[in-house]
Amino acid sequence: xxxxxxxxxxxxxxxxxxxxxxxxxxxxxxxxxxxxxxxxxxxxxxxxxxxxxxxxxxxxxxxxxxxxxxxxxxxxxxxxxxxxxxxxxxxxxxxxxxxxxxxxxxxx
Amino acid sequence: xxxxxxxxxxxxxxxxxxxxxxxxxxxxxxxxxxxxxxxxxxxxxxxxxxxxxxxxxxxxxxxxxxxxxxxxxxxxxxxxxxxxxxxxxxxxxxxxxxxxxxxxxxxxxxxxxxxxxxxxxxxxxxxxxxxxxxxxxxxx
Numbered sequence: 001x002x003x004x005x006x007x008x009x010x011x012x013x014x015x016x017x018x019x020x021x022x023x024x025x026x027x028x029x030x031x032x033x034x035x036x037x038x039x040x041x042x043x044x045x046x047x048x049x050x051x052x053x054x055x056x057x058x059x060x061x062x063x064x065x066x067x068x069x070x071x072x073x074x075x076x077x078x079x080x081x082x083x084x085x086x087x088x089x090x091x092x093x094x095x096x097x098x099x100x101x102x103x104x105x106x107x108x
Numbered sequence: 109x110x111x112x113x114x115x116x117x118x119x120x121x122x123x124x125x126x127x128x129x130x131x132x133x134x135x136x137x138x139x140x141x142x143x144x145x146x147x148x149x150x151x152x153x154x155x156x157x158x159x160x161x162x163x164x165x166x167x168x169x170x171x172x173x174x175x176x177x178x179x180x181x182x183x184x185x186x187x188x189x190x191x192x193x194x195x196x197x198x199x200x201x202x203x204x205x206x207x208x209x210x211x212x213x214x215x216x217x218x219x220x221x222x223x224x225x226x227x228x229x230x231x232x233x234x235x236x237x238x239x240x241x242x243x244x245x246x247x248x
Contacts, residue, residue, distance in 0.1 A: 057154075
């Protein structure tokens with residue numbers, strides 16, 4: 001399924017909703033959207049990925065981009081699918097992002 | 109499953125994943141194993157398109173085929189771009205302990221490709237590069 005994406009910013013929290021498949025084809029548009037929301041210097045980035053069914057390394061590189069563009073940014077992945085979590089774990093990304101099942105779990 | 113041919117561009121990634129998913133599921137592979145295999149093929153196909161074709165100023169096709177060989181499910185991905193052997197690229201797994209702020213962006217795709225299958229073979233003959241992705245059924 002092609003990637004579907006929307007973004008928003010509320011206070012110091014930027015949010016990207018991603019559904020479908022994130023691969024090398026769709027990654028540039030996500031990176032553009034990310035650059036746009038990071039311009040507002042948010043403290044937190046919430047990636048809502050409950051319906052993200054596939055994530056290639058292009059998705060991992062977007063996380064690196066976000067952290068290198070804005071060190072100190074807290075990145076939350078909201079409800080990632082098990083296969084995506086597996087990829088994050090085996091590549092060491094698990095320790096640099098927060099995996100949460102509910103928005104209330106995000107630290108202020 | 110019957111061989112299919114796609115233009116060697118990034119637009120081929122999704123249909124290639126669909127092909128791998130359908131053929132692997134019909135061979136009886138577990139869903140998680142199928143996901144890892146799709147990821148492995150996707151990463152190599154991406155590298156072929158970006159490095160083997162675009163970066164080298166070449167164009168060509170991506171041919172994909174799958175078959176059962178005894179207790180192994182095998183996917184073949186063939187291209188005619190600049191040769192690119194995933195097994196000669198070093199993946200620095202020590203990097204994986206580093207925080208993202210200081211991580212390098214290279215090597216992740218190759219790591220996921222190798223990790224996603226039991227064996228990843230590469231051969232170059234004449235103008236054809238062939239990647240073989242092998243999954244043993246006994247483990248699924």
